[in-house]
Amino acid sequence: MKPKKVRKKFSYYMANVGITGLVLFAILPLFWTFYVSLREEVSITRYPTMLTTKNLSFLAYTHIWRDTNFPVLIRNSLIVSSMTVLLSLVLGTAAGYALSRAKFKGRQGVLLSYLVIRLIPGVLLLVPIYIMMYKFHLLDTYFGLTFAYTTFTLPATIWLMKGFFDSLPPDLENAARVDGCSRLGAMWRISLPLVLPGLAATGTLTAITAWNDVLFAIMLTSSNKSRTWPVGLREMIGEFQLPWQLLTATAIMSLLPVVIGFALVGRKMVAGITAGSLKE
Amino acid sequence: MQNLISSLSRRTFLKLGAMTSAAGVAGTASASAAAAKTNPKGSGKISFWHHYTSDGERAGFAKVVDAFKVKSPAITLDITTVTNDDWMTKYIAATAAKSGPDTLMVTAARFKDMRKIGGLKDITAQVKNWPAKDGVSTTIGAFTERGKSYGVPWFTFIDWMYYRKDLFDAAGITKPPATLEEFRQTAIALTNPSKNQYGFAMRGGSGGGGFIPKMIHAWNGPFINPRTLLRQVKFETVRDAVSFWVNLSVKDKAVVPTVTSDGFAQIMANFQTGKAAMVMHHTGSFVQVAGYFKYGTQVETAAMPAGAGASTGFTSPLAHGIFASTKNPDAGFEWISYMGEAPAQVTFLKETGYFPTAASASEDAYVGATPQYKVALKAIGVYDTEYTFPGYTNWVSNTCLPEFQKALTGSQTAEKAARNIYDELGRVCTAASKALLSK
Structure with missing residues (x-):
């Protein structure tokens, strides 16, 4: 050879x-x-x-599914994560687009202020956020958790989406506008389809943050009405007990929606990246 | 849709955005108002925070709740679990927002901190009129400050020791150690590394810092002046106490070698697998140990070994208090006083092993028929109550534990660890004393 x-x-x-x-x-x-x-x-x-x-x-699995409130907690997690993703993407895409395309005074300051918000540890904001949620009667509600999570996911969403919009040449939108599109129409018809992979990636990151959070979920919820699965998992750990069998079974079950979600979004992301119009 | 979007001008778009936001805020406000209307205060519904997480705790507590519903049908309970680790964070936030539960658990170790933060209601007058108050006279003091009561005792953890009777019998040891020196000799005698057997499952990981004050207390007796909160122990005593504890591992090699990472789960696993012949804990693990061993032949309970100044063991009572901003203190007191009496406490004991505080519970048939509880019954009134003063839990977790661990790993001497523990204790006590005097 x-x-x-x-x-x-x-x-x-x-x-x-x-x-x-x-x-x-x-x-x-x-x-x-x-x-x-x-x-x-x-x-x-x-x-x-x-x-x-x-x-x-598989006794632990049947026990968790039948005898505990885990299915309710998973449902709550799915609802809160979806709401957070939706809110973050809607607001983050609009803000990211504006910061990418519009040239205005103080733009850098706005961007930096979002970054500064990211740098503040969540634990420092726990008490103020708790008080605010109480005043607005949002404790133990889906909306309360969603707003709290969005506080932390929005800056990253804005930065990421701005980056994706920056990578698109403005000439594409300009051409659309010459053909009669409004700015919003150009964004909706031309730019947004091209940043779909970015939206998918950002949405995934946001969903992971909301799905895995335990700190705010513990603080802002008090019943199964809105409690998410990490709180349920934490409640299994007692001072005098560590039920490994149940904990691990719960962890595996809570992974399933994430794995399924990744499988779906992963394809979209890859398809979006490989189908980029700029490569042609 | 696309036509609509393309026809929007920037100005129109901004207007629509502002209108949507306003509608959202208005919606939230109206929802809030509706929520406020549908949750009237003082209607007989009271909320309660606890930190029960194990199946036994939940089962026992559910029985207590069911019995209370029968006794007081006019009161509805809204029960919330707040995990132990997150308790103080949530309590602080709730106190700041004045949005806490009507009633809640108060551990002795946390009492002073919780009181200082301000979320506990003075219930002295209600306790005074409570017919069963005399039954908790030995434990209610742990929840009393300047003559004012803030909690009705519920159960108490009484420190004790479990020992593997089978391993003791095999080694020809006929009785458990009564003093700390006997404890050391017994641990050495039961250690046989070739069989992977050690005398003692020492807790040097999570929760291991709590044994340092126990040792200092055993050497010195009370090391804080209860009146002034000032430190009343010499450095030499702290040094001897810390050195004894550290040397069980470092010099005598009589503890399981993984000590620095062993928390509760690990020491109990070491005990169950026969890797350790003795383990120190409290009455709270009685039911769990019964799940693995037969009391009397395989395992037994023993009193904590005594030191020169006092016993190594503490009692750590837990009470229920009423939140400062409750709108329904009467229903709250009915609930917490119900749990302060023997029937509820014995019900809970049967499921959990958590020992009652009501004096009449000791006369209960179940308690009398369980010989292991004799150790606990003897300890009541002999053991001192666990220390509680502002900064205590922080000192235990953030000074005692890391200094102890450094000494265990050999990165510093036991004397150096003792010096740091002693100095920090002085600082904490001075601050607590100043705060006390400034009131």
Whole structure:
């Protein structure tokens, strides 16, 4: 075999080894979480790292689904995350577009002020936000949580969307305007379809933030009316108990909507990127 | 739709945006007003915050709630779980917003901080008229400040020790250690690293800082003046206490080697697997331990070993208080006083092992028929109540624990750890004393 071919084959195998390693690195914790969720609690406590196929069952899953309020909490999480994504994208896209296209005095200041908001740790705003939500009777409501999350996701959304709009040449919109489109029409018809991948990516990041938050969910909710799943997960951990089987089963179940969401949005993102009009 | 959008001018677009925002605000305001109308205060509905998370706690509490509903059908309870770790954050926010629950749990360790923040209502007058008040006279003091009561005791954690009777029998040890020196000798005798067996499951991870004040207390007796809140212990005593505790691991090697990362779950797992022969906790884990072992043959309870100054053990009562801004204090007191009496407390004890504070509960048939509780019953009135003063929990978590851990890992000496713990205690006490005097 020629040395060039050998080198190519070697590189090919090494690349596969590397990819396999990375995949295992990412999947093993998930696999272990799933494996623990199938084991009995006594076995987990006594032999935490033992590998066994004895007495594995889906009892924890059926228990969580039937006997706990977990399905309600997942529903709440889905509602709050969707509302946050919607609100953040609507406001963030409009603001990002304006900051990208409009040249006005103090534009940099506005952008920087959004960045400064991102730099403030959420925990510092807990008490003021709690008081505000109380005054507006928004404690323990979907809207209360959505507004609180949007406070933190909006600056990032604006910055990201501004970046996506910046990458589009204004000439595309100018051409549309010459053909009779208004500015808003040009944005809606020309720019927005081109930044769909960006919208998908930003929406995903926003959804993850809202989906995983525990701090604000604990503070701003007090009943199953609006409580989200991370709060339910946290409530399982007691001072004198750590029910690994239930915790891991809950974690796996709460991953499912995210995995499904990623699978759907991921395709959109890739399709959007590869179908970019500027490449033609 | 597209035609409509394309026909909009910028000015029209801005107008529409402003109108939409205004409509949103108006909608929120009207929803708020409606919410306010549909939630009248003082109607017999009272809210309650607790931090029960385990199945046993929830089951026991549900029984108590059911019994209360029968006794007081006019009162409706709205119960909320607030996890222990997030308790103070939510309490502070609720106090600032004057939006807390009508009633809530108050642990002895947090009482002074919660009182200082201002969310607790003075219930002295109501306690005075409560027929069962004499039954909680030994524990209500933990929730009293300057003669004013802020909580009705509910249960108390009484420190005790679990020991593996089977391992003791195998080693020919006939009785649990009574003093700290005996405890040390027993731990050394039960240690056999070749069998992966150690004398003691020491807590050096999460929650491990709490053993430092216990040790100082055991060496010195009360180390804070209860009247002035000033420190009343010499450095040498603190040094000896901290050194003893650290050296069980560093010099005697009689504790499970993973000590620096062992929290509650780990020490109990070490105890269950036979990796450790003794573990210190309190009555709160009684039911859990019963799930793994048979009392009498495999495992037993024992009093905490005594030091030169006092016992190592504390009692840590927990009470229920009324929130300062409640609109329904009478219903609130009916609820919390119900839980202050023996029937509710014994119901809860059976599910959780959390020991009652009502004196008459000790005469209950269930308590009498459970021999392990003799240790707890003896401890009441002998053990001191866990310290509670502003800054105490912070000192335990942020000074005692890290200094103790540094000594365990060998990155500093036990004496240096003791010095830092002692100095910080002085600062905390001085601040607490000044705050007390300035009132």
